[in-house]
Amino acid sequence: MITWNNLDTLESFKELSDVKKVNLAEVMTGENGAERVKNYSVPMAAGMAYNYAAKQVDDDVLEALKKLAKEAQLTEKYAALYNGEVINTGEKRLVLHQLTRGQLGDTVTADGVDKRAFYVEQQQKIADFANKVHAGQITNAAGEKFTTVVQIGIGGSDLGPRAMYLALENWAKKNDKFKMEAKFISNVDPDDAAGVLSTIDVAHSIFVLVSKSGTTLETLTNESFVKDALKNAGLDASRHMIAVTSETSPLAKSDDYLAAFFMDDYIGGRYSSTSAVGGAVLSLAFGPEVFADFLAGAAEEDSLAKNEDVMQNPAMLDALIGVYERNILGYPSTAVLPYSQALSRFPAHLQQLDMESNGKSVNRFGEPVDYVTGPVIFGEPGTNGQHSFYQLLHQGTDIVPLQFIGFKNNQMDTDVVIQGSTSQQKLCANVAAQIVAFACGKADDNNNKNFEGGRPSSIIIGEQVNPASLGALLAHFENKVMFQGFLWNLNSFDQEGVQLGKVLAKRVLAHETDGALKVFSDLLNI
Structure with a gap:
């Protein structure tokens, strides 16, 4: 039987607070550090790995975290979620974003339908539509092919899909998978829509309106902006627009759209990149096969999250260490630092994913909690961030845990050798150096040049940013946020604060x- 208890009532949490703290600079120096880097690693999906050698943990802390995971019933709560229990207590809804990429457990029936079958059906409809657009079977009024797709949405309808598109844009161009350029309009600021419209040929553009309810103010305002632009160009807007919405919304059966693809209330906006919300724009931009590979990577990572062994469950381990840092060590924020320009908007997506999910001060029953919950998330790609906020990270008064993401290979297979090394080698050298610099520091009699070290980080390492690794990366963080919500006894799936x-x-x-x-x-x- 599952019980939902506040973190500070768990006996294992009290034991965790008594475990001796780790001197990170000490354990990461010399051969000790070398052995940690080799051994403190967990395999992820798509050939990636989560390495936590530079975290403030040792065998004693890890044993305490395992006890916490067991007492908090993290595995059982995840199973309850993917088997269709009402996990979103605030809105009394199921939570089914994992079902968009695979069947993890029992058949989930809601609204009288098999939800996995429903999501697959929508994916197939999107694939058929995208293939017809690419083949020139669906065209503008002049019989000409569409060359650009523009997503109109805000929040989860923009941040995730935009981050995923940018992550795969260069990969798709290099691998002959690039079908259509994608643009995004989100802000109700008229300069956003006007700026995008000024860069495209509206006659050869197809617009994806994303609104679950069909009533989102910012999105409908921008739709009107786009329709005016189409009308002013002498074009029939209904020949240029598709909708991603719920089956019950006013957009679902409107003649204003070429087609409508459906989502439902069981997938929150910030978890919707693997649903029709991301599926339509990504399938149009890169082709349905690329989107399918993206889903496969996410599905593989979701399966790893089922593992009862914490040491073989990267998302659960990441979540547990994060709670230890937040609630025992007292660190208020986390920086996400991808050493890949492809992931330039990934931190922005994670800001919403994490802070909208776990930025709560009441538990899943609406009762105030007496402990801190979700951290502040921020980040930028390396090495840009090194010339921005790393000064505070290295020598500021707050210790900020760091989540590095690095890849051995770039996407474009083009590089240059300068001073005996390639750009990619320089990029990877920087992330390796930063991990050790943050952990070990450097003593100096000049306090201005003294680095205390002891600043924890982890790194996710992969071969290359591609559809499968991107899907796995996305699922890892979604599942990390989910497990942390379980530990804090929060409802991570509503957002009354907005x-x-x-x-x-x-x-x-x-x-x-x-x-x-x-x-x-x-x-x-x-």
Whole structure:
């Protein structure tokens, strides 16, 4: 029987707080450090590995974390999720994003249908549509092929799909998989839509409107912006637009769209990159086969997350170490540092994934918790970040745990040798150096040049950013966030915190304001 208890009521958590703290600089120096790097590694899907040698853990801490995982019933709670129990207690919903990429357990029936079959059906419909667009069977009114796809959405309808597209764009070009350029419109700021529209040929563009409810204010505003642009170009908007929405939304059977593909309430926006939300734009941009490989990588990583052995479960181990850092060591934030330009927007996606999921101060029953929960997530690609905020990471007053991501090979297979090494070798040399520099530091009599070290990091290492490794990477972090939510006894699958501002914004637009809200509205000339 599963029990849902607050973290601070678990006996294993109390034991964890008593375990001797690790001197990271000491254990990472010399041969000790070399042995840790070799041994403190867990295989991931798609040939990747999660290496936690530079984390503040040792065998004693790991044993305590294993006990915590067992007492918190992490494996059982994950099974309850993928077998279709109501895990989203706030909205009384199932949580089924893993079903978009594979059947992990029992058949899940909801709304009278097999949900895995439903998601596969939508993927097939998207694949058929994309193939017809690429073959010139679906064209604009002049019978000409579409060359650009533009996604209109916000939040999870933008951040994840945009990050995934950018991650695979160069890979697809190199591997002859690039079908259509993709653009994204998200911000209600008119400069966003106008800027995108100014860079494309609208006559040869197909627009993907993404709104589960069909009522999202920012998205519908941008849709109107796009429709006006099409009308001004003498074009029939209904020949240029498709919808990704729920079956019950007003968009589902509208004549305003060439086609509609469906999602449901069981997949939150920030978890929707492997659903029709990401499927439509990525299949149009790269082809359905690339999207299928992306799903396969995610499915393989989801399967690893079922492993009861923490030391063979990279997402669970990552989650446990993160909770140890947050709740025992007291670190308030985490930096995500991908040493790959392809992952330039991946940290932005993880900001939403993590902070919208676990930025909660009440448990899954609505009761206040007496411990800290989700950390602040931020990041930039290396080596750019080294010339930005690494000063604080190395010598600031706060210790910030670091999540590096590195790949042995670049995507384009083009490089240059300068001073005896390639650009890719220089990139990888930087990430290796940073891990050791953060962990071990450097003593200097000049305090300005003294590095205390003891700053923990982990690294996910892969061969190359490709569809399968990207899918695995995405699933790893989704599952890490899920396991941390279980440990903190949170509902990681609603987001009430984004609603209040929306409600007040509607009041402002209706001129139903008073007090400070009215004055700010007047200052902004609304």
